[in-house]
Amino acid sequence: xxxxxxxxxxxxxxxxxxxxxxxxxxxxxxxxxxxxxxxxxxxxxxxxxxxxxxxxxxxxxxxxxxxxxxxxxxx
Numbered sequence: 001x002x003x004x005x006x007x008x009x010x011x012x013x014x015x016x017x018x019x020x021x022x023x024x025x026x027x028x029x030x031x032x033x034x035x036x037x038x039x040x041x042x043x044x045x046x047x048x049x050x051x052x053x054x055x056x057x058x059x060x061x062x063x064x065x066x067x068x069x070x071x072x073x074x075x
Contacts, residue, residue, distance in 0.1 A: 030050075
């Protein structure tokens, strides 16, 4: 993407819940959709204010963050 933020947190928007920049769609909603077995296309159809490039960039960011952090064992 460009220099624009992907996700913002503003106390005036959904009480500060992280949302896709330029929308009122919580970023967590994308993860919840995918976790429930829905496709990215399903999410984009249901939340047209989020662009495909924006959603993909957030997924790429999540992936980078997960790969950078050592995961602790659940055992």
